[in-house]
Amino acid sequence: MLxxxxxxxxxxxxxxxxxxxxxxxxxxxxxxxxxxxxxxSLQDDLVDSTVGSSAHITLLPVDDEQIxxxxxxxxxxxxxxxxxxxxxxxxxxxxxxxxxxxxxxTGGEPEDIDSIYGLSDxxxxxxxxxxxxxxxxxxxxxxxxxxxxxxELELVLPNGESASYRVGGIFDLGAAxxxxxxxxxxxxxxxxxxxxxxxxxxxxxxxxxxxxxxxxLAQRLESPGVEVIDWQSENEELLSxxxxxxxxxxxxxxxxxxAVALGIASTLAISAVQKTRQIGILKAMGxxxxxxxxxxxxxxxxxxxxxxAVGIGLGYLLIWGFSFAPVDFSVRPSPTLIAIxxxxxxxxxxxxxxxxxxxxxxxxxxxxxxxx
Amino acid sequence: xxxxxxxDSIEKIYGEGETATRALEAVSFEVAEGEFAxxxxxxxxxxxxxxxxxxxxxxxTSGVVNLAGEDTSELSRRQRARLRSDTIGFVFQFHHLLxxxxxxxxxxxxxxxxxxxxxxxxRKRVSxxxxxxxxxxxxxxxxxxxxxxxxxxxxxxxxxxxxxxIVLADEPTGNLDTANTDAVYDLFRSINQExxxxxxxxTHDRGVAEMTDRILEVSDGKLVQDVRNDYV
Numbered sequence: 001m002l003x004x005x006x007x008x009x010x011x012x013x014x015x016x017x018x019x020x021x022x023x024x025x026x027x028x029x030x031x032x033x034x035x036x037x038x039x040x041s042l043q044d045d046l047v048d049s050t051v052g053s054s055a056h057i058t059l060l061p062v063d064d065e066q067i068x069x070x071x072x073x074x075x076x077x078x079x080x081x082x083x084x085x086x087x088x089x090x091x092x093x094x095x096x097x098x099x100x101x102x103x104x105x106t107g108g109e110p111e112d113i114d115s116i117y118g119l120s121d122x123x124x125x126x127x128x129x130x131x132x133x134x135x136x137x138x139x140x141x142x143x144x145x146x147x148x149x150x151x152e153l154e155l156v157l158p159n160g161e162s163a164s165y166r167v168g169g170i171f172d173l174g175a176a177x178x179x180x181x182x183x184x185x186x187x188x189x190x191x192x193x194x195x196x197x198x199x200x201x202x203x204x205x206x207x208x209x210x211x212x213x214x215x216x217l218a219q220r221l222e223s224p225g226v227e228v229i230d231w232q233s234e235n236e237e238l239l240s241x242x243x244x245x246x247x248x249x250x251x252x253x254x255x256x257x258x259a260v261a262l263g264i265a266s267t268l269a270i271s272a273v274q275k276t277r278q279i280g281i282l283k284a285m286g287x288x289x290x291x292x293x294x295x296x297x298x299x300x301x302x303x304x305x306x307x308x309a310v311g312i313g314l315g316y317l318l319i320w321g322f323s324f325a326p327v328d329f330s331v332r333p334s335p336t337l338i339a340i341x342x343x344x345x346x347x348x349x350x351x352x353x354x355x356x357x358x359x360x361x362x363x364x365x366x367x368x369x370x371x372x
Numbered sequence: 373x374x375x376x377x378x379x380d381s382i383e384k385i386y387g388e389g390e391t392a393t394r395a396l397e398a399v400s401f402e403v404a405e406g407e408f409a410x411x412x413x414x415x416x417x418x419x420x421x422x423x424x425x426x427x428x429x430x431x432x433t434s435g436v437v438n439l440a441g442e443d444t445s446e447l448s449r450r451q452r453a454r455l456r457s458d459t460i461g462f463v464f465q466f467h468h469l470l471x472x473x474x475x476x477x478x479x480x481x482x483x484x485x486x487x488x489x490x491x492x493x494x495r496k497r498v499s500x501x502x503x504x505x506x507x508x509x510x511x512x513x514x515x516x517x518x519x520x521x522x523x524x525x526x527x528x529x530x531x532x533x534x535x536x537x538i539v540l541a542d543e544p545t546g547n548l549d550t551a552n553t554d555a556v557y558d559l560f561r562s563i564n565q566e567x568x569x570x571x572x573x574x575t576h577d578r579g580v581a582e583m584t585d586r587i588l589e590v591s592d593g594k595l596v597q598d599v600r601n602d603y604v
Binding site: 002005006009010012013277278281282283284285286287288289291365366368369 | 424429430449450453454456457458462464466468469470471472473481482484485486487530542
C-alpha cells in the first residue's frame, strides 16, 4: 500500500512529465486499436463479400452420380455447421438473337436457398418467391437480357429442350460475376428438367460459423463417393493476400509497442534518477529493497493502466471520426483486439519498469544521506 | 542501566590491496539507555563512518555491533533494515524530508514503512511532537513550504515518532545558524529528559560536544578519548 501511495505521489509531483508519458502510451494504444480494428474490419468485409453469400463447403458426387439429402442432415451434426442444404444444379443457356448467355441455376427449397444466399434481403425488384415456374436472376443478367419482373425467360436446358420460366425477382449479391451468372429455381423444377428422383440431388451446400474452420471440417466430411470442395482451397490468392496484410499490420503494431515501451522506460529511468534521494531516505528509514523497487513497478502500472484507458478512448474517437470519411466502409471496433492491446500495453509498461526498479533497489542510503 | 548500543572492536576498511584505506580501527565502547553522548572528531577522522556502522547503514569489516541486545553481524539486509527502523531514530545534517509529502506524512513515514496503521493515537502523537518541537499546527503544510529550522525540527520529530531507544544524529545543526543550533540542542536535551530517549550526536564542533554528558573523541579512525563531561 505504501509503495502505491509513494508511486502516485511521485507521479503527481511531476504532472507535466506524467501527462506526457500517458499521452505517449495513449497515442500508441490508440494506433493499435484503430489500425487493428481497421484491418480486421477490412478483412471481414472482404471475406464476407467473397463467401458471405455462398457455400463454404460443397459436397459433390463423384462420376456424375447423384447425392442424397441425408448427407446434409449428417453435416448438420457437426457443431461448426450453421447451414447444410441439398441443391440441384443445372446450366441453362439464354439465347437472344445471335447472343447467348449461360446461367448457372441452383434449385432448392426457398428457405434453404435463403439460408445460404440471403436472397430475401437482396432482392432489388420483385420478390423472393420460388414458386412453381418462377426464376430469380441477378441485376447484371437482367440488364443485359433486358428482362424484368413478370417477363417470361426462355432457356435452353442441358437435355437440349427449351423451358420457359417467369422472372419472379431480381437480386443483387454485391458482385457483378454472381449477378450475371447465378439464377435460382425451386428444387422441383430443376428436378423435372434433369429427370431426377425425389432424393437425387447434385450437391450439398454448407456454411459454417467461422469461415476459417472450413478446411479442417472439409477433411472430416470426406467419405467415399463424395468430393468435398472447400472455399479456402479455391481462394488461395485471397487468403495469402489477407495473411500478408495481417502480417504487415502486426509489424506496424509491434513497432508502435516498441516505441511506447522505450518511452515509458526512458521516463521511468529519468524519474528513478530524480527520486534517488527520496528512495535513499526511505531506505534509511527501514524501507526494504523490494518495497523500494515496487514503487517504480507501481508507477509503471499506474502509467500503463491510465495510458491504455486514454488510448482506448482515443482509438474509439478515431473509429468514430472515420465514420465520417467518404468511403463505403465502416470500421468496427473489435473487443477482443482491444482487450489484447490493453493487456499488451500494461504488460509492456510493467516490463519497462524492470531496469529502473532494479537500479532503485541498488540505491545505497549512505551515499544519499552523505551527499546531502 | 542496560546497554543500547555496543561496539566491539569494530574495524572498517575501504578498498582492497594497496589502495585499501583503514577508516576505523578496533573501536570499542558501550552506550547505555537514555545516555546523552557525542562523538567528536575532525573532518575525515572516521566519525561518520562510525555512525553509519552503529546505525546499521553499513557493515563493519570486522568486529561486532550489538544493537538493543542483538548481535547484528549475522543479520540479513532485510533484518538489519527492520531492527534499524525499530530501535534507531536518525537525524542528519540535511533534513532529508520527502518534498512530495506533507509534514504529517513525513513524520508518520517511519510508521507506514514498518506497516503500522496511522490512526487517532498517532495523529495525537504527531501533534504533541510538533508542539514539543515548537512547530505545532504545521501538519498539513507541504515539507517544501517550511524554513530550514522548521524542516530540521520536522526531521527530528520523524526520528522520534517510533519511540526509538536511541537517536543517532550526524552533524544535526551543521546547516543551522547559532540561534537554531541552541534551540535544537535544548530540544534534544528536553526530549532526553522527558522521553528518556538516548542520544548519540556526531559533531566536529567541540563546543557543541560539550553540551552533552559524555564525549567520545575519534581521531585517525581510533577512539582516543571517552570522558564524562562534568561541565553539564
